[in-house]
Amino acid sequence: MHKYPSAIFLMGPTASGKTDLAIRLATQENCEIISVDSALIYKGMDIGTAKPTLAERKLAPHALVDILDPLQAYSVGNFREDALALMASICARGKTPLLVGGTMLYYKSLIDGLSPLPQACADTRAQIESEAAQLGWQVMHDKLAQIDPVAALRIHVNDPQRLSRALEVYRISGKSMTDLTQIKSEPIPFNVRQFAIAPQEKTTLHQRIEQRFINMLETGFEDEVRKLKARKDLHLDLPAMRCVGYRQMWQYLEGEIDHDEMQFRGIVATRQLAKRQMTWLRGWKTELTWLESEDPCNFDKIMKSST
Known part of the structure; x- marks a missing residue:
């Protein structure tokens, strides 16, 4: 140094x-x-x-x-x-x-x-919020648990902002937030x-x-x-x-x-x-x-x- x-x-x-x-x-x-x-x-x-x-x-x-x-x-x-x-x-x-x-x-x-996390996408976020309104945030949390179990353990079902962001990252990039945050x-x-x-x-x-x-x-x-x-x-x-x-x-x-x-x-x-x-x-x-x-x-x- x-x-x-x-x-x-x-x-x-x-x-x-x-x-x-x-x-x-x-x-x-x-x-x-x-x-x-x-x-x-x-x-x-x-x-x-x-x-x-x-x-x-x-x-x-x-x-x-x-x-x-x-x-x-x-x-x-x-x-x-x-x-x-x-x-x-x-x-x-x-x-x-x-x-x-x-x-x-x-x-x-x-x-x-x-980490190389994707920029926020208003359309993707709106789609997630629409699904949550129809299905409930518990169902959205269950979906997150399937694609990123580590993040699902960390993010509470009553934290829609972080939950939505984790789902958004996966839908935009095809990779979980946990995988992407390991890249610096x-x-x-x-x-x-x-x-x-x-x-x-x-x-x-x-x-x-x-x-x-x-x-x-x-x-x-x-x-x-x-x-x-x-x-x-x-x-x-x-x-x-x-x-x-x-x-x-x-x-x-x-x-x-x-x-x-x-x-x-x-x-x-x-x-x-x-x-x-x-x-x-x-x-x-x-x-x-x-x-x-x-x-x-x-x-x-x-x-x-x-x-």
């Missing part, structure tokens, strides 16, 4: 302090930031995603921020392609790519590569130093999440979602609108829940996201250095790793 250029991964759950540390690295060292966050890609979604401010991005530009309209989709494959191109460009300028964010699947796509693309040609930052105590992270959500509400999150909702072409089934906080605020604006319930659900959803992120990180299979959110020596620890 010594022959490859260096790159830094700075991972961690939401509200763990990644942005502040990344900006310091970008401004004081020879780094350029690439965002690894499936919510920050969307324009007009600034407050609810805790997007770095314009002042912060002027100080330390973030690639892959504000690149899509919320109506558009962005796959893991899109991210991998974009990130690799950016990393190569940054290295060509003699700088170090600094990848920062909490979308763990994006990081995994870089480390492990991607080449690992990235970089010597990656991987760090994860998080508070030592779970209660501390929960407090930070709650306070940040309250701050979002105080700085105009409701108005931000009102503007998105007023467009009429956006709806809750879009990936952008499934971002934590946005669904709960949307439901409040629809009159489905009151303000206190919206705040409660938004905080709970964010904590659940952080829990999933921590689960990913605790099971990380490659070498990972942990940093404590409140440790003032985090910057020095990262810099020391490069010597």
Whole structure:
């Protein structure tokens, strides 16, 4: 690996302090930031995603921020392609790519590569949903068990989205999802130093999440979602609108829940996201250095790793 250029991964759950540390690295060292966050890609979604401010991005530009309209989709494959191109460009300028964010699947796509799964097909998906409406999802699950028993064990009958996708993959490619996921693309040609930052105590992270959500509400999150909702072409089934906080605020604006319930659900959803992120990180299979959110020596620890 010594022959490859260096790159830094700075991972961690939401509200763990990644942005502040990344900006310091970008401004004081020879780094350029690439965002690894499936919510920050969307324009007009600034407050609810805790997007770095314009002042912060002027100080330390973030690639892959504000690149899509919320109506558009962005796959893991899109991210991998974009990130690799950016990393190569940054290295060509003699700088170090600094990848920062909490979308763990994006990081995994870089480390492990991607399986050659087919693109989603609306016609095939519609056919599967029509069959399910007639026969029931239990029958569809039985069909999956015949063609991909491993996936059928993993996917619950009450999970129609994943069940439909597994059937779709087989109908498009003629191969099971289990077989295709065993095929991986080449690992990235970089010597990656991987760090994860998080508070030592779970209660501390929960407090930070709650306070940040309250701050979002105080700085105009409701108005931000009102503007998105007023467009009429956006709806809750879009990936952008499934971002934590946005669904709960949307439901409040629809009159489905009151303000206190919206705040409660938004905080709970964010904590659940952080829990999933921590689960990913605790099971990380490659070498990972942990940093404590409140440790003032985090910057020095990262810099020391490069010597």
